[in-house]
Amino acid sequence: MTIDSIQDQVFSHPKSETDLENEIAELERKLATAKAKLSPHNPLRCRQPPKDASPEQPLSTPNLSHHYHLLLSDSALPLGSFAFSSGLESYLAHGHKSDPYHPHTSFAAFLPLSISSYASTTLPFVLSAHRDPSLSNLVSLDDTQDASIICTVGRRASIAQGRALLGIWERSFSLTFPSSPRQPAAVGDLKEFARLVKRSSSKEIPDASAHLAPLFGAVCSVVGLTLQQTAYMFLFGHVKALVSAAVRAGMFGPYQAQKVLAGATVQELITEMIKREWDTVVENAGQNVPVMDLWFGRHEVLYSRIFNS
Amino acid sequence: MISPFPKSSSVPGEGHLIAKLLPQGTSGLETFKYQYPLKLITPLRPSETESTLVYLLSYGGGLVAGDHVNLKVDVRSQAKLSMVTRGHTKVFTTTSPEIVTRQEMRVSIASEGALCLLPDPVQPFAGSVYEQKQVFRMEEDASLCLLDWVTQGRIARGENWSFVRWIGRNEIWTAPPDEGDGEAKLEKDRLLVRDTVKLDSDKPHPELPLLRDSMHGAAVMGTLLLKGPLMKSLGEFFLAEFATLPRIGARDFRSEAAKQAAEMAKMSPREKWRAERLVMERENKLLWTAAKVRGCVVVKFGARSVEAGRLWVGSMLQEEGSISSHFGDHALICVQ
Numbered sequence: 001m002t003i004d005s006i007q008d009q010v011f012s013h014p015k016s017e018t019d020l021e022n023e024i025a026e027l028e029r030k031l032a033t034a035k036a037k038l039s040p041h042n043p044l045r046c047r048q049p050p051k052d053a054s055p056e057q058p059l060s061t062p063n064l065s066h067h068y069h070l071l072l073s074d075s076a077l078p079l080g081s082f083a084f085s086s087g088l089e090s091y092l093a094h095g096h097k098s099d100p101y102h103p104h105t106s107f108a109a110f111l112p113l114s115i116s117s118y119a120s121t122t123l124p125f126v127l128s129a130h131r132d133p134s135l136s137n138l139v140s141l142d143d144t145q146d147a148s149i150i151c152t153v154g155r156r157a158s159i160a161q162g163r164a165l166l167g168i169w170e171r172s173f174s175l176t177f178p179s180s181p182r183q184p185a186a187v188g189d190l191k192e193f194a195r196l197v198k199r200s201s202s203k204e205i206p207d208a209s210a211h212l213a214p215l216f217g218a219v220c221s222v223v224g225l226t227l228q229q230t231a232y233m234f235l236f237g238h239v240k241a242l243v244s245a246a247v248r249a250g251m252f253g254p255y256q257a258q259k260v261l262a263g264a265t266v267q268e269l270i271t272e273m274i275k276r277e278w279d280t281v282v283e284n285a286g287q288n289v290p291v292m293d294l295w296f297g298r299h300e301v302l303y304s305r306i307f308n309s
Numbered sequence: 310m311i312s313p314f315p316k317s318s319s320v321p322g323e324g325h326l327i328a329k330l331l332p333q334g335t336s337g338l339e340t341f342k343y344q345y346p347l348k349l350i351t352p353l354r355p356s357e358t359e360s361t362l363v364y365l366l367s368y369g370g371g372l373v374a375g376d377h378v379n380l381k382v383d384v385r386s387q388a389k390l391s392m393v394t395r396g397h398t399k400v401f402t403t404t405s406p407e408i409v410t411r412q413e414m415r416v417s418i419a420s421e422g423a424l425c426l427l428p429d430p431v432q433p434f435a436g437s438v439y440e441q442k443q444v445f446r447m448e449e450d451a452s453l454c455l456l457d458w459v460t461q462g463r464i465a466r467g468e469n470w471s472f473v474r475w476i477g478r479n480e481i482w483t484a485p486p487d488e489g490d491g492e493a494k495l496e497k498d499r500l501l502v503r504d505t506v507k508l509d510s511d512k513p514h515p516e517l518p519l520l521r522d523s524m525h526g527a528a529v530m531g532t533l534l535l536k537g538p539l540m541k542s543l544g545e546f547f548l549a550e551f552a553t554l555p556r557i558g559a560r561d562f563r564s565e566a567a568k569q570a571a572e573m574a575k576m577s578p579r580e581k582w583r584a585e586r587l588v589m590e591r592e593n594k595l596l597w598t599a600a601k602v603r604g605c606v607v608v609k610f611g612a613r614s615v616e617a618g619r620l621w622v623g624s625m626l627q628e629e630g631s632i633s634s635h636f637g638d639h640a641l642i643c644v645q
Binding site: 111147150152293 | 478500501503504506508523524527557598604607610
């Protein structure tokens, strides 16, 4: 029913005020039902940003989530991602001219495999932590991921970056973060999580290790980023680290690097991977490129290494 | 008329095995039940007594679309059980991707009990859909050796990772000892390792390679999981051998004569075995890695042919010797 037809009805058949009120209530109920259908689990929901009333106007108040979006996606965020090549260095070392199955190595071949594998093993942990950043869920996700990373090199990379993010949150962000009435519990939960990580670091199987994925999801949720933004930023951060590793490994130069990052292929791959994993529960996360596990693990037996993974 | 036979409450594909320590000190079976399409066999007069041997079979040597196998295994305190197969577990083609063939195994191993599961690989045919889940709950001091491997399919028919989907999941949980009589446990079970491999022919983006190309020439992919006191030395062996692998990208600057001279020098039998194994690994493009994960050792490997993978696993397990001495040579029949 369009607005015009409602107006027509209203004007052509004058109704009592009660009738009108009933009609408004009914329309409001329909609107609420339609809105509810856009559930938080619907990947399409976050695609369209809410329309600003007047996009031409300057912001009247600071936009907190926008600010944190830029902050967390900045390459200068000291997570130490530059130290890891996510298997790229090992992949290059394993290629050999005499090998008919792996004759030449190329970044163009490695990149889609790496995004797909990273999304398949790791993205469900980010999504789950964002949907429920409570302490109990964070601890459980962290422990589950610790059990699921079956490779020393991958575990080291995940924990190093997770601890760095926790450090940034503890020492920098949390001190300046306005006490938002929306998430006060979550802020306290992150604090308690940091305490748990410190307390259990000496145990053989620590209660909490601070893996990157769940922590990233929880922090993004607390600062008000949407699930879609968080997932995209997480996978794009992985691509940025890979591209930067490729530049330092001498595969291509900085202009090519920006071309890859800006390209439609990366955008589409990230979008498709988010769609694929949107409803994957962490119990079903897993490796879909098994040879990636081999390259990752065998990074330890490379003769020379620039990266930690 | 009342039937003189015990009422059957079994569901197709279900099975239950209980291994226990017999009074004479060897392991035996207390319960031994199975339903079509699952079939279990145990030798009547076993030639070896280190562990009880059970063959895990299916009628016709494979699972047809929609078959569900659900096996429960309990290994009681101090009992030792070995499980093997006879030939690849074939997974036949499905008529529709919604029809999934499933195998599920739930295993509990009591304190000082041990399970050795070294089967043949799973061979999924073109167009098959398969999901496998193996969950191990282990009390303290329980031991486990588990091999899980999957092949590219039937090469004679040109199959090369041509199935629709293959998902394999292995989980090891700690299980605090049951205080008995349905009382709530004091501690919760904790997940130690979860190893999930998801191979899917679905290609959500044109830039993604086909499944067979993403396997980079491997004909078989496998995982070996080791845990517990009986597997301690085997786990350390894998970690040590991994650490001594020649560095990738290192170059040998010695002359041919110097190399031969070095070979002539006296090598210990272990060094000789290692040198031969390394040649085999190079020739078969066998890539492997070993890692310690939360008290378990996880070994992953891939090889250019199924036989190369089998030879390699067999060679590693035999050289170290723990499996034969704790479970008997019959535990190794699928990797010889």
